[in-house]
Amino acid sequence: MIRVAFYCDTIKYGGVERVTSLLINYLSNERNFSFYLITNKGKLEGEYIIPKNIKRIFLYGKNWNLIRTIIIQRIDILIYNFYEVKEIEKLNKLKKTKVIYYDHSSFLLWIYTKNYNFQKTVYNIYRKCNYVISLIPLENDYLFKKWGINSILMDNPTTYNYDLIIPSDLSQKIIIMIGRASDPIKRYDIGIKAMKNIIKEIPETEMKIISEINENYQRLIKDLSLEKNVIFTGYQKNNENYLKNASLHILPSLSEAYPMVLGETKIFGIPSIICGLDFLALAKGGTIIIYDDNPDTVAKEAIHILKDDNYRKKLGKEARKSMETHKNELIIKKWVKLLLAVYNGNIEFFRELQKSDKNNKLSNEEAEKIINNQFYLLKKRISYLSNITIDQFKLYSFH
Numbered sequence: 001m002i003r004v005a006f007y008c009d010t011i012k013y014g015g016v017e018r019v020t021s022l023l024i025n026y027l028s029n030e031r032n033f034s035f036y037l038i039t040n041k042g043k044l045e046g047e048y049i050i051p052k053n054i055k056r057i058f059l060y061g062k063n064w065n066l067i068r069t070i071i072i073q074r075i076d077i078l079i080y081n082f083y084e085v086k087e088i089e090k091l092n093k094l095k096k097t098k099v100i101y102y103d104h105s106s107f108l109l110w111i112y113t114k115n116y117n118f119q120k121t122v123y124n125i126y127r128k129c130n131y132v133i134s135l136i137p138l139e140n141d142y143l144f145k146k147w148g149i150n151s152i153l154m155d156n157p158t159t160y161n162y163d164l165i166i167p168s169d170l171s172q173k174i175i176i177m178i179g180r181a182s183d184p185i186k187r188y189d190i191g192i193k194a195m196k197n198i199i200k201e202i203p204e205t206e207m208k209i210i211s212e213i214n215e216n217y218q219r220l221i222k223d224l225s226l227e228k229n230v231i232f233t234g235y236q237k238n239n240e241n242y243l244k245n246a247s248l249h250i251l252p253s254l255s256e257a258y259p260m261v262l263g264e265t266k267i268f269g270i271p272s273i274i275c276g277l278d279f280l281a282l283a284k285g286g287t288i289i290i291y292d293d294n295p296d297t298v299a300k301e302a303i304h305i306l307k308d309d310n311y312r313k314k315l316g317k318e319a320r321k322s323m324e325t326h327k328n329e330l331i332i333k334k335w336v337k338l339l340l341a342v343y344n345g346n347i348e349f350f351r352e353l354q355k356s357d358k359n360n361k362l363s364n365e366e367a368e369k370i371i372n373n374q375f376y377l378l379k380k381r382i383s384y385l386s387n388i389t390i391d392q393f394k395l396y397s398f399h
Contacts (some may be wrong), residue, residue: 002343005036005075006059007066007082012047013235014180015156015260016081016104017329021048022157023079026332028054033339038069045235059244070097079343083122092128098342100131103151106279107139108374109395112185112381119396123147131342135258138279142367146394152338155281157328158263160240165372167269168317170247173205173306176270177250177259178239181214181232188217190252190275193295194302196224201303204231208246210236243268247312248305250298254381262287266323271315273301281368282326286319291382292374 004027006020020037028035028051037050038057050056057073059065067090068251070078078099080091093100103126110118126132126144132151134140140153175198177191188209198205206229209217213232221230233242239261249265249272256262262282266271270286274280275298283289288305291295305312362370379386 001034002032002339003034003036004076004079004339005038005070005073005077005395006079007038008040010039010041010044010047011037011050012044018048018159019104019156020079020081021050022159022328023332023335024050024054026158026328027335030332030336036073038066048237067091067094070094077339083118085121085125088122088125088129092189094127098131098345099129100133100338100342101126101129102133103139104135104257106136106255106257107143108279108378109185109257111378112254120146123149123396126151134280136279137281137362138367138370141362142364142371143394143396149275153281154334154338155326156258156260156263157331158260158267158323158326159238160264160267162267162323165267166244167316167320168244168246169266170269170271170309170312172247173202173246173250174242175205175207175250175302176210176242176265177207177305178242178248178264179251179253179259181209181217185254187252187254187275187293188214188362189220190217190293190295190298191250192217192220192224192226192230193199194250194298195226195230197296197299198302198306199226199229202306205306206231208233208242210239210242218235235353239264243270246270248273248302250270251275251277252293252298253277255287258282263323263326266319269320270314271305271319273298273305276373278373281360282322284287285322286315286317289350291377 008016008020011017011021024035024037036055036057040059042058042060057069065075075097078097080099088104111292126149132149133154134144134151135156137153140151144151177185177188181188190194209232211232212235221227243264249270251272251274253263257276258281262272265285266336274289276291277283278289278396288301290301295386371394
């Protein structure tokens, strides 16, 4: 049996944790593998469910225990979900355990959060790693190659089974935004402010923010007199009841890698408006991409979608259709191939697996177009970076 361990902080709340639980659940049905879950924290109430036959190991925050645990448990492959450079250096020295580094973030996140040393630290150590997972075509097919990082493009699994979902009929004037409102990267104020114009045209429109309540946004809602139209639902472990009735999804984030909420809304056939995120694997199909951060622009597109039944249904069909190539069963098949390639130490097979996506590979022409779009947005959003060059941006060398 091939011993595979997933390592993360907990198995509750966040996107990384949900992805980990989904992968464990799907992969646990595969023969020839024995799966482990290593977490820094002990078992918590309300965790994502994992099979009972998965061996659970707690480190209780003592990261120095990780290496010892891997050796004691004779782990063949570790799926690593962190960016701890010193720990990665130690993991790279292991002789009997191979490590897959799962990059869950976009390089833009580190720019927008002013973590400019990421290139010198994490991306530099990635150059010395044999197996890196990227979720973003622009990084995997273009930027990482420039930076000397050997990566493979993977999709995150989604919460719902494509073939078992009945799509929304898109009949109700309900807009949704999903995710942690406490994260400033999500920028829910753009969607909330857009509602001021939307309800002028379509007064019955409701916006449901599927997140824990955020006091700053609550004040904004009150200041705009939107209490009757914009509602926080609180944190939801399962969003199905909201997805099956929604007609539009707004994703105003500054940066994402493979947003599960976008995959979920697409499976339910819900159109989306996204702010500049054209580099996402799920960017095409039933999505409207706007290249500014103006709530008025979001409102204009939302009004068009909500008022035009045929247009809304067309976008909804495109959204759902686009997920046919991102079904969970396809993702798991690729994971099995990846794990076998890594276990056998077959770098060439790994590279062949990389090439198997050549039909979906981002062309240099398209990559350049996306880079230019993101360069334009970055200089518009961060004034003190207005003098950087496009080459500095591509090489992440402007800090």
